[in-house]
Amino acid sequence: MTERGGPGFVVGGIGVNIAGGGEEWPPELASTAITLETAAAVDPARVAGAVVREWLGVARRPDGPLSVAELEEYRRRDVLRGRAVTVDGRLAGVAEGPDPAGALRIHGGEGVHHVVGGTVRPFHPDPGGER
Incomplete structure (x- = not known):
């Protein structure tokens, strides 16, 4: 999700579901949301680190x-x-x-x-x- 934060700024948000399934999600999310849950354990800190690294790469992009x-x-x-x-x-x-x-x-x-x-x-x- 992004929203305009003023000239030259964008406010961005992202949600990453790493566990659980749609059964506990509200109806408005159940039909569109997915989860990263697999047979292997997912480390929330590693997922957060990967998301932040990618996000910073985009955020450091030159204007234009x-x-x-x-x-x-x-x-x-x-x-x-x-x-x-x-x-x-x-x-x-x-x-x-x-x-x-x-x-x-x-x-x-x-x-x-x-x-x-x-x-x-x-x-x-x-x-x-x-x-």
Whole structure:
């Protein structure tokens, strides 16, 4: 999750489920959340260290537009690209990946929107036109 924190700043948040299953999760998470739990024990400190190392690598990136290589890396890993999504339950369309400024491009009924903050969720459009 990211939110705009002012000019030149982004406030980012991430949740990593390392144990447990969906049975104890609230209904709004049960259909979309996953866990890292495996047959082997997962050390929370090691997971946290790995997440922080990766996050710091991104945070130290110079200001400015994303390079062609960075955009390709995002596209390679982008699980929402080409999927129907909704943003904050208001804007709906097909995710097209980030633009060079890092905004998520969403192609909706009124054209392409560049989203810089909010909650993006996949959805399955109703064939009758209702969401």
